[in-house]
Amino acid sequence: MTAVRLLGAADIRRLAAELDVTPTKKLGQNFVVDANTVRKIVQAAKVQDGERVVEIGPGLGSLTLAILERGARVTAVEIDSRLASRLAQTAAEQGVADGQLTVVEHDAMTVAELPGDPAVLVANLPYNVSVPVLLHFMQTFPTLSRGVVMVQAEVGERLAAAPGSKIYGSPSAKAAWYGSWRLAGTVSRRVFWPVPNVDSVLVGFERADEPLGTVEERTATFRLIDLAFQQRRKMLRQALSRDLGGSAASASEILAAADVDPTSRGEQLTVHDFLRIARVLAR
């Protein structure tokens, strides 16, 4: 552990005033002002000394410093140039060793390369893009083997939902492509500045040892997932008919060949079921 001083509410406000930053909804800027909360996130992620961690949206550095305190090396991807350009100085002022932090000023939705092949993702995600940014990182950085992210409670519950539950949906099935997801704690809205309208949860993931299929199979599977959940109340033979031969009858045949009940609905299918349908289609 390095002797790093974490930020409190007064530090956050001082830094924001210095940078003339008024948090914006558009960028999902709700900064954590509580040292216990950022330590809880880092503990849930089991960040170890020397590990390579990537953080999405470091903001003013609350969570970044807690990751650095564990002795990890951090790459932080921030879209807001005012925040990105202040972060290295904040780290140095708070006792972080030279070379422990790399700041990348970029949109995390489109970043294609990261220095040092990070193994762990830790983030308080911008809420408006939390699912797409997470899927982009899982897809683009296969070295990421585990992580913990903070998201809106409703989104976190969806990510971790199992088939058959009401909240199981497209994000749940797509996330499951990459590995297993679990709820890892709740976070009160009161630890943020400004205070958001909703509570948050921590979601942990472990990437599966082997990819479920090829990139082409993933694209085809995700398309079927989207179609099935766009019309989630319809039976699959109807919801997927356009892509599966053009009629409910041809869709039923393909679904049966994939060992999926044509009268079931998307919310009952695992990602493996969707993949089997994609494989039958590709024959």
Ligand code: SAM
């Ligand atoms: N990590 C900080 C904390 O916990 O206090 C800030 C978290 S705040 C919820 C989300 C952060 O993500 C903000 O700093 C915001 O500027 C940044 N952000 C928003 N959209 C982004 C994007 N597309 N790419 C990278 N950063 C983004």
